[in-house]
Structures are given as C-alpha cells and as structure tokens.
Amino acid sequence: MLKKLDEFTVGEKGIVKEVSGEGRIRRRLFDMGVTNGAEVYMRKAAPLGDPIEITLRGYELTLRKSEAACVTVEVQI
Amino acid sequence: MTFIEIAVIVACVAVVGGVIATTIINRIKGKKTGCCDCSYCDNCHCRDRQEK
Amino acid sequence: MIRIALAGNPNSGKTTLFNILTGSTAHVGNWPGVTVDKREGTYRKKDVSAVITDLPGIYSLSPYTPEEVITRNYILEEKPDCVINIVDATNLERNLYLTTQLMEIDVPLVVALNMMDEVKRRGESIDADALAQKTGVPVVAISALKGEGIDKLIQCAVSQAQHPRKGTTVLKDGNLKHLIGDIRIALESLSVDNTLFHAIKLTELDELETSLHPQLVPMVEKFKATFEDDTFGNDFEAFIANARYSYIAENFARALKTSGKQTGLTRSDKIDRVFTNRWLGIPIFLAIMFAVFHITFSENFLFLKAFIPEDWESLSGTAFSGVFGAGAVNSPGVILQSLTGVFTDWLTDTVRGWLSTSPQWVSGLICDGIMAGIGSVLSFVPQILLLFMFFSILEDSGYMARVAFILDRIFRKFGLSGRAFMPMIMGFGCSIPAMINTRTLADEKERTATIRVIPFFSCGAKLPILTAVAGAIVSSFGVSNADVITFAMYLIGIVTAILTVILMRNTSMRGETPPFIMELPAYHLPQFKSLMIHLWDKLKHFIKKAFTIILASTIVVWAAMHFSFDWQYLTDEQINQSILAGLGQLTQPLFTPMGFGSQLGEYGWVFAVAAVSGLIAKENVISTFGTLAACLGAVIGEDPSGVQYVEQMITFTGATVAGLVAFIVFNMTTIPCFAAVASAKGELRKGTFHRTLLFWLVTSYTAATVVYLVLSWWWTVFIVAAVAAAAVWGIVVYNKKHPVRSI
Numbered sequence: 001m002l003k004k005l006d007e008f009t010v011g012e013k014g015i016v017k018e019v020s021g022e023g024r025i026r027r028r029l030f031d032m033g034v035t036n037g038a039e040v041y042m043r044k045a046a047p048l049g050d051p052i053e054i055t056l057r058g059y060e061l062t063l064r065k066s067e068a069a070c071v072t073v074e075v076q077i
Numbered sequence: 078m079t080f081i082e083i084a085v086i087v088a089c090v091a092v093v094g095g096v097i098a099t100t101i102i103n104r105i106k107g108k109k110t111g112c113c114d115c116s117y118c119d120n121c122h123c124r125d126r127q128e129k
Numbered sequence: 130m131i132r133i134a135l136a137g138n139p140n141s142g143k144t145t146l147f148n149i150l151t152g153s154t155a156h157v158g159n160w161p162g163v164t165v166d167k168r169e170g171t172y173r174k175k176d177v178s179a180v181i182t183d184l185p186g187i188y189s190l191s192p193y194t195p196e197e198v199i200t201r202n203y204i205l206e207e208k209p210d211c212v213i214n215i216v217d218a219t220n221l222e223r224n225l226y227l228t229t230q231l232m233e234i235d236v237p238l239v240v241a242l243n244m245m246d247e248v249k250r251r252g253e254s255i256d257a258d259a260l261a262q263k264t265g266v267p268v269v270a271i272s273a274l275k276g277e278g279i280d281k282l283i284q285c286a287v288s289q290a291q292h293p294r295k296g297t298t299v300l301k302d303g304n305l306k307h308l309i310g311d312i313r314i315a316l317e318s319l320s321v322d323n324t325l326f327h328a329i330k331l332t333e334l335d336e337l338e339t340s341l342h343p344q345l346v347p348m349v350e351k352f353k354a355t356f357e358d359d360t361f362g363n364d365f366e367a368f369i370a371n372a373r374y375s376y377i378a379e380n381f382a383r384a385l386k387t388s389g390k391q392t393g394l395t396r397s398d399k400i401d402r403v404f405t406n407r408w409l410g411i412p413i414f415l416a417i418m419f420a421v422f423h424i425t426f427s428e429n430f431l432f433l434k435a436f437i438p439e440d441w442e443s444l445s446g447t448a449f450s451g452v453f454g455a456g457a458v459n460s461p462g463v464i465l466q467s468l469t470g471v472f473t474d475w476l477t478d479t480v481r482g483w484l485s486t487s488p489q490w491v492s493g494l495i496c497d498g499i500m501a502g503i504g505s506v507l508s509f510v511p512q513i514l515l516l517f518m519f520f521s522i523l524e525d526s527g528y529m530a531r532v533a534f535i536l537d538r539i540f541r542k543f544g545l546s547g548r549a550f551m552p553m554i555m556g557f558g559c560s561i562p563a564m565i566n567t568r569t570l571a572d573e574k575e576r577t578a579t580i581r582v583i584p585f586f587s588c589g590a591k592l593p594i595l596t597a598v599a600g601a602i603v604s605s606f607g608v609s610n611a612d613v614i615t616f617a618m619y620l621i622g623i624v625t626a627i628l629t630v631i632l633m634r635n636t637s638m639r640g641e642t643p644p645f646i647m648e649l650p651a652y653h654l655p656q657f658k659s660l661m662i663h664l665w666d667k668l669k670h671f672i673k674k675a676f677t678i679i680l681a682s683t684i685v686v687w688a689a690m691h692f693s694f695d696w697q698y699l700t701d702e703q704i705n706q707s708i709l710a711g712l713g714q715l716t717q718p719l720f721t722p723m724g725f726g727s728q729l730g731e732y733g734w735v736f737a738v739a740a741v742s743g744l745i746a747k748e749n750v751i752s753t754f755g756t757l758a759a760c761l762g763a764v765i766g767e768d769p770s771g772v773q774y775v776e777q778m779i780t781f782t783g784a785t786v787a788g789l790v791a792f793i794v795f796n797m798t799t800i801p802c803f804a805a806v807a808s809a810k811g812e813l814r815k816g817t818f819h820r821t822l823l824f825w826l827v828t829s830y831t832a833a834t835v836v837y838l839v840l841s842w843w844w845t846v847f848i849v850a851a852v853a854a855a856a857v858w859g860i861v862v863y864n865k866k867h868p869v870r871s872i
Contacts, residue, residue, distance in 0.1 A: 019367065024193055025644050030370035031189035032646060033223045036360060037375065044401075047410035048538035051547070051645055057222040057374075060649040062534050064541070067644055081487050085494060089684045096681040 001075045005068035006052070008042040014073035015039055021070030033057040034071055131290050132180045132207075133172075133283075136200055136231060137215035138224050139186030140650045142243045146215060146273040147183040150283070174280070177287055182209065188223070190230045190330075192337040196568065201337075204234055205323055210290035211237040213282065218242045218255055218270075219651075222377055228264065229373045233296040233326040237289040238266045241282050246272040263380045265297055274656075296325040299376040300369065308332060308352045315345055333366050397527075397651040404528065410535045417528075421519040422619070425462035425512050426596065427612035433458045460612070465511030466596075473504035490698065494687055497701075497759030502683030502752035503675050505771045509593040509751075510671055514664055517558055517589065521663050525655035529554065530647070537645050543627055544634030546570075546645040549579045553626070556586030558667075560805040564812050572643035573814070578633045580809055581821050582626035584801040585828075587619055589671075590747035594796050595619075597751050597771030598789050604772065605779050606786050618790075622797050625832050629824075635860050637820075674746065682742060682749050686756055701760045705731065713738040723795055723830070724788030724837035732761070732781040736792055746802045754778055787840035791833040799829035 002017060016038045019029050033056055034040075041055040051064040135143045151170025172179045184203055185196035192198055204212060214231050216224040231238055242257055261268040267285050271278035300306065312328040319342070321327060330338040331345055339346050353363045361368040404413055423430070459467070477500045484492040523529055529551065537547030548570060555563035563583045570576045587595060599614035608614075634640070689709040691699050699707055713734025720726030725736035735757050742749040751771040758777035778784070784792075800806060800822060810818050838845040 025646070027189075027191050027193060027366065028644065028646050030367065031191060031226070032648070033226065033374060035367070035371045035374045037371070037378075044405065045407070046405065046534050046538060047407050048535075050538050051534060053405075053534065053649060057220075059220045059223060060651075061646070062537075062649055063646045064537065064644070067646055079487065081484075082491055085491050089494070089688075092677075093681045093684055096677055 003073055003075050005040065005042075005054070005071040005073050006065040008052070008068075008073070008075075010042055010044055012075060013039065013041040014075040016071060017074050018072040019070060020072075021067070025067055025070060029063075029067070029070065032061055034061075040071075040073060130171075130178055130180055131210040131287060132182065133286050133290070134182045134184055134204060134207075134209040134212045135215060136184045136204070136212055136227070137186060137243075138188055138217060138220075138227060140648065141186065141215045141217040141220075141224060142273045143183055143186060143215050146213075146241070146243065146271075146279075147181060149273060149276055149279055150181050172283065174283070177283060179283070179287070187227065189227060192335055194568075198337070204231075204236060205326070208236065211239060211286045213239050213241050213286055215241045215243050215273075218244050218248045219251070221255065221381060222374070225377045225381060226373055229299045229376065230326075232264065232266065233298050233323075233329055235294065235296045235323050235325070237286075237292065237294045239282065239286045239289055240264065240266055240268045241278075242268060242270045243273050245270045246275055246277070260381065266294075296323065298325060298329065300329070300372050301376075302358075302368075302372065304356060305332065305365075305368070308349070308356075312345060312348060315348065316342070329369065333369055395651070400652050401531070405531050405535060414532060414535060417523070419616070421516065422616050423612060424460050425515045425519070426615045427460040427463065427610065429610055429612070430458045430460040430463075462512045462515045465515070466508055469508045469511055470504075473500070473508060476500070477504065489700075490691070493691070493701065493760070494684075498687030498756050499680065499683050501755040501759040501774075502686070503679060505597070505751050505755035505774055506593060506675055506679055506748040507672075508771065509596060510668065512596065513589040513592055513671065514668060516592070517667050518660065518664055520554065520558060521660055522655045524554075525653075525660065527650045527652045530649050533647070534649060541642050541645075543630045544638075544640075544642055545575055545579065545630060546572075546643045548643075548645060548647060549575060552579055552583060553586050556583040556588060559588050559590075560584050560586075560801050561808045564805070564808045567812065570643065572640070574634075574638040574640045575643045577813060577817055577821075578630050578638045580812055581633070581824055582630055584805060584825065585622040585626040585629075585798050587622050587797050588747070588801075588805075589667075590802065591797055593748060593751040593771050594743075595793060597754070597775045598793050600772030601775035601779055602786055602789055605776050608786065618793055618797065621794055621832075621836070625794075625798050625828065629828055632860075635864060639864070674748070678746050679748050679752055682745055683752055683756055686738075686742065686749075686753055687760075690756070690760060704757075704760055709738055710734055716741065720795075722837070723791045723833040724841065725784060725792050725795075729782040729784055729788070732757075732778075733784075735778055735782065736784070740792070740796060740799070743796055744800060744803060746804075747796070750796060751775075785841065787837050790840060791837035794836045795829050795833035797829075798825070798832050800825045 003014070008014075016034060016036055018036065019026055019034055021029070038056055043053045043055055043060065045052045046062075051062050052068060053060055053062045054068075055061075135147055137143050147168070147170060150172045168183045170181050170183070172181050182203070184200040187194075187197045187200050190197060190201045192201070203209075212231060212234075214228050216228060228240060240260070242255060242260075245255070248255060255270070257268040257270045267289060269278055269282045269285050271282055273279075298309075300309070309325070309328045309332060312331055313324040316324040316327055321342075327338060327342070331342065332349055334346070334349060349365075353365065356363045356365075358368055361371065403409060406413075477496050480500065481492055481496045484495060532554075533547035533550045536550055540547050540549060549567075552563045552566040552570075555566055560583050563586070564580050567576045567579050567583075570579060595615050595618050596611070599611050599618065602608060602614060603611045686709065689712075690704050690707045692708055693699055693703075693706050694708055694711060704710060716737045717729075717734045718727050720737050720740070721728060725733070725740075727733065729736070735754070738757075739750045739753040742753045751774065754774040754777075755771065758774040761777065761781055775789075779789070801809075806822070809821060813821060835849050839849060
C-alpha cells in the first residue's frame with residue numbers, strides 16, 4: 001500500500017518509493033538519506049503534532065509534515 | 078602635586094589611551110572589530126587562534 | 130608546512146578532533162552546525178607540523194546552505210594537501226554519503242572513523258580494512274573524545290599528502306559515465322581542475338555549476354532527453370543521490386558487524402520518551418527553564434520563605450549573611466553574588482584606608498569612580514557564569530535540539546523554523562556568536578529577521594541591568610520576588626522578539642516559511658572538561674572586558690562628572706554643573722515618553738547618561754549608576770551591589786516603578802553594544818544594516834513607551850490595543866491586495 005509519509009501513524013514503517021517537492025527541499029531530503037529504497041520508521045510526532053521524527057538509515061531525522069508530504073512510501077506490515 | 082596624584086593621572090591616561098588606540102589600530106589593520114572573545118566563538122574571524 | 134582540512138557531517142566530532150590536534154579550546158556543542166565558519170590551528174608533534182583547518186559540518190556538497198558552499202570552495206580552490214573526512218561510525222550510512230562526494234575531488238583523502246568506542250560499547254564492530262579496500266582511500270579508526278588513534282591518523286594524512294590523488298566515483302551506470310566522460314573532456318579543454326567533480330555536479334544540474342559553465346548545460350539537457358531509467362526516468366539528481374546510497378548500502382553493510390540481536394530501546398530513546406512526550410514535552414521544557422532561572426536569581430530559594438520565622442536574623446552581620454535574604458533562603462546564584470559583593474566592598478574600604486592621606490579627588494576617582502563602577506559589574510559574574518553553565522549543559526547534552534523539535538510548530542506560526550531557536554537561545558549568552566550562528570539558516574529573510582531580534586534575548590552583559598533594577602524595585606517599592614521580575618523581563622524580551630518577527634514576516638520580510646529538516650543527535654553526558662574550559666573562557670572574557678573597556682569608560686564618566694565645561698574641578702556635591710550633567714540634560718527630554726526623562730527630579734539626567742553609555746558595553750549602564758551613586762555621597766550599606774546603586778538613583782530622582790521597568794525594556798531592546806552592532810553589520814547584507822539600526826531604535830522606543838504608559842495609567846491599554854488593532858488590520862488588508870510572489 002502506498003502512503004505519503006505525513007499520513008503515517010506512530011510505529012508504522014515502510015520503504016521510500018518516490019521523493020517529489022520543490023528543488024531545495026527535495027535536494028535536502030536526498031542528502032539526508034531520504035532516497036528510493038530507504039527504510040523509514042515513524043517514531044513519534046512532536047507534542048504539538050508537528051514536526052515528526054523518523055528513524056532512517058540508523059539515525060533520527062525530524063521534518064515537518066508539509067515536507068513529509070513530498071515522500072511517498074510503500075507501507076510494510 | 079604628590080607622587081600618587083601623578084601616578085593616578087598617568088595610569089588613567091594610559092588606560093583610556095590604550096583602549097582607544099587598540100580600537101583604532103585594529104581598525105587600520107582591518108581586523109574585524111566586535112570580537113566578544115566569548116567561548117562560543119569557535120568560528121570567530123576576529124580571534125587569533127593560530128598560535129596557542 | 131602541510132595543510133590538512135577536516136571535513137565531515139555536522140556533529141560528527143570534527144571540533145573535538147580539532148581541539149585535540151591543535152590544543153585549542155573551541156566550543157563543542159551537541160547540536161548539528163555549531164561550527165559555521167572555517168577555522169585554523171597548528172598541530173605540532175615531534176617532527177610533524179601541520180596547519181589544520183576545521184570546516185563547517187555538512188551533509189553534502191550541494192549548493193544550498195552557506196556552510197556547504199564554504200567547504201566546497203575551500204577544498205576546490207584552496208587545495209589543501211590532504212582532507213581528513215571524519216565519519217561518525219555510529220551513523221555510517223549517512224556519513225559515507227559525503228565521503229562518496231569527497232572522493233570525486235582530486236585531493237588526497239583519509240577517512241577517520243570516529244566514535245569507535247561507542248560502536249564497541251554497542252557490541253558492534255566495523256572492519257576498517259574492508260572499508261579502505263572498497264573506497265580505495267585509507268581508513269583510520271579513532272576516538273576523538275578519548276584521544277585514541279590520533280597520531281596514527283596524522284601520520285597517515287601526512288604520508289597521503291605526498292602523493293597526488295585522482296578523484297574516483299562510485300557511480301557505475303554506463304550511459305551516465307559516458308556523459309560524465311564527455312563533460313570532462315569539455316571541461317579539460319577549458320583547463321578546469323577537478324573535472325570529475327565538476328562533471329558530476331553539472332550532470333545533477335547543480336546551481337553553482339550551471340552558472341559557472343552555462344555553455345555545457347545543453348550537453349546535459351540533450352543527453353537527458355535520450356536517457357530513461359526504469360525508476361527515475363531522466364531525473365539525474367534523484368538517480369545520482371540514489372546511486373550513492375545504494376552503493377553504500379551494498380558495500381559497507383558488510384563492513385559493519387552488528388551484535389546480531391536487535392537491542393531494544395537505546396538510552397537516548399528512553400530519555401526521549403519522557404522529554405519529547407506528547408503531554409510532558411512542553412511542561413518539562415518550561416519547568417527546566419524555570420528551574421534554571423530560579424537557581425540563578427531567586428531570593429526565595431525553593432520557596433522556603435514560608436518555613437522560616439520572620440525574626441530570623443541570627444546570621445546577619447556574619448560572613449554568611451548573604452545566605453539569607455529578607456527572611457528567606459537565597460538561591461545559590463544570589464548567595465555567590467552577595468559574597469562577591471562583600472569581597473569588593475572590603476577591597477574598596479581597604480584601598481580607601483590606604484588613600485586616606487592623599488587628596489580627596491584621588492580617593493574619589495579610585496574608590497567611587499573606578500572601584501564602584503567595576504565592582505558593580507563584577508558582582509554579577511557568578512550569576513552570569515551559572516546561567517551560562519546551565520545553557521551549556523542543556524546544549525551539550527543534546528536537549529536543545531529536542532527543544533527545536535518541540536517548538537518548531539510554534540516557531541512556524543511566527544514565520545521561522547525551529548532551527549532559529551538555537552541562535553536565539555545563544556543570544557542569552559552573547560549576541561555576537563548568536564548572530565554568526567544564523568549562518569545555519571538557509572533562508573536569507575529568516576536570517577535577517579533572526580539577527581534583528583537576537584539582542585532582545587537579553588545577553589549576559591544586560592543581566593546586571595535587569596537584576597540590579599529589579600532588585601531595587603523590590604527593596605524600594607516592596608513588590609514581589611526579584612526572580613519573578615527578572616523572569617518577566619526575559620519574557621518581555623521574548624515577546625517583543627516574537628511580535629517584531631511576526632511584524633517583519635508580514636511586512637518587510639515576507640516569504641514562505643523555511644523548511645525544517647534536521648538530525649536529532651543522540652543524548653550524551655556533557656563533558657566536564659569542555660564545560661569548565663567553556664566557563665573559564667567566559668570568565669576570562671568578562672574580566673578582560675571589565676579591566677579594559679569598562680575601566681576606561683568609568684574613568685571617562687568620572688572625569689566628565691567632575692569637570693565643568695570650563696575645566697574646573699567639581700566636588701561631589703556640584704556634579705549638577707558637570708559636563709556629563711549638561712549632556713544628560715540635553716538628551717533627557719528624549720526619554721520623557723518612557724518615564725525616565727524630563728519628569729524626573731534634579732538628577733533625572735542620570736538615566737539618560739546610563740542608557741547612552743550602554744551603547745559602548747551594556748555593563749556600563751550599572752557601572753555608571755555605581756559611579757554616580759558613590760559621587761552623590763550616598764550612604765552605601767554593608768554590601769554594595771548594583772541593587773543599592775539603583776536604590777540610590779531612585780531616591781535621588783524619584784523614578785517610578787513604571788519608569789524603571791520601561792528603562793529595563795528600553796535597554797533590552799535598543800541598539801546593542803557596539804561589538805554586536807559590528808557583527809550584525811558583518812552578517813547582514815548591505816542596505817539592511819542601516820534599516821536594522823533604525824529597527825532597534827524604533828522598537829525600543831515603542832516598547833518602552835507602551836510599558837510606561839500601561840503601567841502608569843492602566844486605561845491606556847485600550848488606546849494601545851486600538852492602535853495595534855488598526856495596524857494589524859492595515860497590514861492584513863495590504864497583504865491581501867499584494868500577495869507574496871511565490872519563488
């Protein structure tokens with residue numbers, strides 16, 4: 001099942017399928033390791049619901065939901 | 078004037094003159110003024126850390 | 130002497146390594162991006178000597194943030210003899226991404242696998258030799274924190290520096306390599322160095338490269354039209370980034386040996402469960418901030434006042450009198466402050482004794498001018514150090530990065546990202562490094578807005594103004610606790626910052642909210658040694674400043690106060706005829722709307738003089754009060770501190786609480802000391818600087834006036850609210866008619 005990263009609930013994981021978005025944000029996501037085939041795990045949302053924290057390539061990354069919306073993920077069960 | 082009076086005047090002139098002079102010299106040398114010398118300043122262009 | 134550059138991801142331990150190599154004491158933080166400019170030092174050991182350059186931490190060599198450009202240009206243009214790429218071994222995959230890019234540059238390269246001790250502690254291991262074989266560059270395992278493997282690393286770098294190295298790439302796709310080859314030939318004919326690196330960046334249509342070699346862009350575009358990958362189409366940027374990461378995943382996963390069993394929650398995870406908890410996160414943050422201020426400033430420590438009998442006075446008059454305030458226990462910060470006060474008082478009395486036979490003006494200058502001025506500043510050293518220590522601990526531990534995570538949602542409402550939190554919190558220490566740190570903000574408008582509000586985060590030097598005036602309000606008018614007033618003043622600064630940021634982001638600095646994509650580093654215990662070095666540096670800086678610029682200022686102030694315009698020496702009683710009084714009286718009317726101008730009595734000009742002297746260094750405000758109070762023949766109690774000087778000022782001028790609070794607000798939000806002004810000038814674009822000065826003046830004038838009016842006549846709240854509402858309405862209407870052009 002394909003899902004945008006910002007729609008993830010805590011504890012879900014998946015494999016990145018596509019990264020879209022405006023050039024600068026997209027590049028930044030690539031550089032931080034959000035590329036196709038990367039495994040992501042949704043750890044938590046900040047107390048106010050946004051940004052979110054994900055585990056990726058062995059480290060913790062935080063990004064806003066608006067930026068997470070650029071990432072399409074194949075959900076794994 | 079007593080010795081102590083002269084000494085005090087000389088010291089005061091030296092301090093004020095010294096501070097003003099260093100500021101001017103730094104400016105002429107093109108050194109960035111405004112160094113606060115704080116320890117956060119690991120990246121400060123104005124602090125000479127070359128020789129320690 | 131050979132030149133070695135250190136490059137690596139943010140928070141990978143470059144600065145720790147740099148400090149070990151050069152014996153320097155640069156500040157290390159647990160926050161990605163503490164080093165934002167390059168910095169040099171020398172390494173000397175036995176027969177080896179080298180210049181070490183610490184480059185800002187970066188994730189990639191893309192052209193989007195200033196730090197990335199600094200590093201890229203340094204390596205390409207300055208051509209160091211060897212680059213040491215520091216790799217955080219606990220985070221191999223993402224760190225090696227930068228390595229694959231550095232490998233493409235024609236420069237000798239050594240990979241330093243840092244934090245190997247932490248890897249071992251986790252029961253994992255990394256095969257450095259296997260890594261070296263795959264990458265074709267030497268790999269040395271080190272621990273910068275424990276100083277392990279450092280000598281081997283330098284030896285390796287020195288021997289590598291002897292042999293030039295040609296760039297290599299991990300990209301394998303045949304067609305793409307063909308294009309890269311063609312571009313390289315074209316670049317060679319233009320006699321460009323580092324053709325491999327430039328060719329690959331050009332293939333990615335990197336902004337810097339395309340502007341550098343626009344004539345080669347059609348070549349890439351033409352090739353793009355024919356290229357078709359199954360997953361990426363002809364999107365080279367995605368294709369190349371992906372190729373790098375897949376290469377790392379395929380080859381280096383083998384070098385990393387995990388202990389097999391997936392260990393559940395790490396220590397960091399457990400801490401985070403509490404600190405960034407959905408419900409507890411924000412209350413914990415507020416509680417920590419309150420505790421910091423309470424321990425530093427409270428005169429009613431742990432709220433013990435209720436438990437102490439009112440007639441408790443058994444310790445007054447002894448050396449321990451500072452422990453108890455008005456029937457309550459003082460916080461450690463206040464105790465230390467009163468002890469310093471007792472010491473400077475004793476020193477002044479001793480010196481006065483020695484000078485009893487010399488002319489009156491000599492003891493006046495030394496005891497009432499210099500010693501009162503400097504003493505009032507020095508008595509705040511303990512509190513400044515304490516506050517600074519708490520902020521360092523919070524930052525080193527990695528908690529500050531979580532605060533950005535927690536607060537981003539709120540910051541976004543103001544049009545900033547959570548990243549702007551760091552320079553702002555640094556502003557509580559000193560505005561200058563805070564302004565420099567704004568380089569980690571990629572968005573120019575966000576940067577300008579942040580630099581402008583940094584002075585509103587009251588720095589260490591403004592602390593004495595706050596504490597002294599707040600203390601005097603408490604003792605002269607009998608209002609509530611000093612720590613509450615201090616905390617409220619900090620809050621006013623923050624509120625002013627928020628309001629002006631919102632105002633700027635809706636008027637002169639309109640634009641989209643910048644992105645927030647950032648790493649959350651693992652928690653670790655702050656290092657005692659680095660903390661102490663940090664505090665020592667701060668102390669040294671403060672003392673140095675006290676005995677140079679503040680000393681000189683007190684002498685000048687004293688002289689201006691004891692001479693009339695026709696150079697006649699004046700006694701203390703005649704200071705109303707002095708040069709200083711004349712100048713003060715001239716500017717005094719300007720401060721009337723804020724409650725410390727013409728409405729004050731005979732000596733009302735002192736506030737004007739103090740505020741102006743603060744432009745040199747903010748510590749001058751209180752030292753000016755000190756000098757003045759001593760000269761006005763004030764009877765100073767047993768422990769003179771800034772508080773008592775301000776009390777004297779209140780007695781002499783008849784200033785009201787409203788006027789005093791407005792005075793603090795004015796000093797907190799006005800043009801900062803000239804050192805900060807100089808660095809703002811350096812960090813801002815031309816043109817914005819003068820507007821920034823104006824912004825500071827207007828903000829402080831408005832904020833202080835509003836505070837004075839509202840505190841004096843409560844009903845003025847309605848007028849202020851009406852004016853504000855009208856302004857907001859005007860801006861909203863204007864912005865609706867003139868929407869921001871999207872980029």
